[in-house]
Amino acid sequence: MDYISTRGQAPVLDFEGATLAGLASDGGLYVPREWPRFTKEEIAALAGLPYAELAAKVMAPFVGDSLSYDRLLELTTQAYGRFSHAAVTPLKQLDHQQWLLELFHGPTLAFKDVALQMLGLLFEEFLGRSTQNLTIVGATSGDTGSAAIDAVAGRSKVDIFMLHPKGRVSDVQRRQMTTVLAPNVHNIAIDGSFDDAQAMVKRMFNDKAMTDRFSIGAVNSINWARLMAQVVYYFAAALQLGAPHRAVAFSVPTGNFGDVFAGYVAAQMGLPIAKLIVATNVNDILHRALSTGDYSAGTVTPTAAPSMDIQVSSNFERLLFDLAGRDGAAINAQMAQFEAEKAMSLTNAQREGAAALFVSARADADEMAQAIRWGWESAGELLDPHTAIGIHAARAFAASGDVAADVPVVTLATAHPAKFPEAVERSTGHRPGLPDRVGDLFEREERCVDLAGDYDTVAAYVAGLAAPKV
Ligand SMILES: Cc1ncc(COP(=O)(O)O)c(C=O)c1O
Numbered sequence: 529m530d531y532i533s534t535r536g537q538a539p540v541l542d543f544e545g546a547t548l549a550g551l552a553s554d555g556g557l558y559v560p561r562e563w564p565r566f567t568k569e570e571i572a573a574l575a576g577l578p579y580a581e582l583a584a585k586v587m588a589p590f591v592g593d594s595l596s597y598d599r600l601l602e603l604t605t606q607a608y609g610r611f612s613h614a615a616v617t618p619l620k621q622l623d624h625q626q627w628l629l630e631l632f633h634g635p636t637l638a639f640k641d642v643a644l645q646m647l648g649l650l651f652e653e654f655l656g657r658s659t660q661n662l663t664i665v666g667a668t669s670g671d672t673g674s675a676a677i678d679a680v681a682g683r684s685k686v687d688i689f690m691l692h693p694k695g696r697v698s699d700v701q702r703r704q705m706t707t708v709l710a711p712n713v714h715n716i717a718i719d720g721s722f723d724d725a726q727a728m729v730k731r732m733f734n735d736k737a738m739t740d741r742f743s744i745g746a747v748n749s750i751n752w753a754r755l756m757a758q759v760v761y762y763f764a765a766a767l768q769l770g771a772p773h774r775a776v777a778f779s780v781p782t783g784n785f786g787d788v789f790a791g792y793v794a795a796q797m798g799l800p801i802a803k804l805i806v807a808t809n810v811n812d813i814l815h816r817a818l819s820t821g822d823y824s825a826g827t828v829t830p831t832a833a834p835s836m837d838i839q840v841s842s843n844f845e846r847l848l849f850d851l852a853g854r855d856g857a858a859i860n861a862q863m864a865q866f867e868a869e870k871a872m873s874l875t876n877a878q879r880e881g882a883a884a885l886f887v888s889a890r891a892d893a894d895e896m897a898q899a900i901r902w903g904w905e906s907a908g909e910l911l912d913p914h915t916a917i918g919i920h921a922a923r924a925f926a927a928s929g930d931v932a933a934d935v936p937v938v939t940l941a942t943a944h945p946a947k948f949p950e951a952v953e954r955s956t957g958h959r960p961g962l963p964d965r966v967g968d969l970f971e972r973e974e975r976c977v978d979l980a981g982d983y984d985t986v987a988a989y990v991a992g993l994a995a996p997k998v
């Protein structure tokens with residue numbers, strides 16, 4: 529499979545190249561040259577497979593010649609062997625129409641583990657083929673950081689520098705990152721928001737002074753391999769609910785648009801998806817873009833769902849590219865306008881194309897709290913604040929009839945409630961406890977540096993510690 533940039537000017541790469549490159553050199557994001565498509569019979573044949581095998585089958589067309597099928601299956605077996613639930617991503621029924629897909633049974637208790645456990649192994653596999661060292665630079669609003677650190681801590685040929693917005697992640701999220709003391713792990717708390725951190729990360733990929741000396745790599749969802757691994761659980765859930773003979777809707781708590789874009793990819797591959805519900809908190813750029821065509825970033829408002837406190841939503845570019853007929857020059861111009869003015873408008877074709885599959889909703893603090901309460905009182909589930917935003921949107925669309933009554937609605941449960949105990953306790957009176965496997969988190973030593981939120985300071989820090997390319 530070949531990978532092309534959304535901005536049309538970067539070299540075409542294979543899967544291995546795109547995985548190690550992260551962001552394309554023209555500032556765009558890599559996407560497969562075409563969407564692989566399964567027939568109805570091929571999808572039906574996936575029903576009942578163990579998760580690791582399903583994962584290998586769904587990922588194989590994207591991986592192409594970069595790995596043999598047998599090796600891919602070994603890696604998926606290893607990656608998903610670390611999950612604490614045998615089903616890896618178990619599906620639970622909440623009421624006659626609402627379902628919950630629990631994505632938080634990995635080592636760091638959020639959906640990011642599903643992709644990052646795999647990505648860590650892919651890095652090791654591909655780096656083992658050359659003398660290259662990789663300098664991973666990532667930005668996190670809380671969950672990507674810990675999942676990526678867990679996936680690469682102690683691995684040779686990889687350093688990881690993880691930027692988080694100081695004071696804007698939960699205590700559990702921070703400690704899951706800062707208590708990993710492996711010498712290749714470097715946590716950086718910056719003054720600023722996740723968007724500021726993400727902008728610095730993207731800038732580093734195009735800073736010649738850095739890229740001449742270091743191979744900069746990505747663990748954020750700008751890296752295609754992240755999204756590829758996330759496509760799998762859409763198949764896993766829909767197959768259990770009757771796909772390919774029955775369509776399913778998904779409600780996805782959204783920030784950087786990676787998780788829900790993976791759902792879009794599943795639909796392009798032939799999975800019958802009735803609707804993708806994009807659920808945001810008050811940082812609602814995606815809700816505004818999808819409902820009015822206005823893609824303009826305001827300032828980030830801190831919320832009780834901090835991992836979604838994002839206003840510049842990287843993966844939206846991948847959708848805009850597809851909906852613009854894959855015209856890299858057009859996306860280049862649109863993104864240049866967005867980068868200069870922090871605002872741009874979707875074209876009619878992009879709005880209409882998006883409306884065919886996506887709907888969106890936004891939840892404020894009260895609506896989120898009510899959804900947490902509903903989960904506990906009506907279904908006996910403690911929902912984390914991000915998941916609750918998905919539930920709010922799922923129930924609203926079911927109630928309005930925009931999703932037909934016979935279509936199951938699956939909300940992606942993106943984090944374990946114990947990552948955000950205060951918000952859950954405020955709404956339910958119950959404080960979720962951490963699972964045993966992370967039980968002594970609050971006794972462990974922390975290591976993290978505080979840096980000013982300016983690019984030069986961060987780049988100098990990385991350059992001072994990272995291993996050269998080879
Ligand atoms: C718990 C949680 N839910 C939802 C999201 C949103 O996912 P995405 O950025 O892929 O839209 C994130 C991170 O972004 C998250 O950490």
Ligand SMILES: N[C@@H](CCOP(=O)(O)O)C(=O)O
Binds near residue numbers: 668669671672673747
């Ligand atoms: N929610 C994320 C931020 C977005 O990151 P991405 O890695 O999915 O692009 C986080 O928790 O860090």
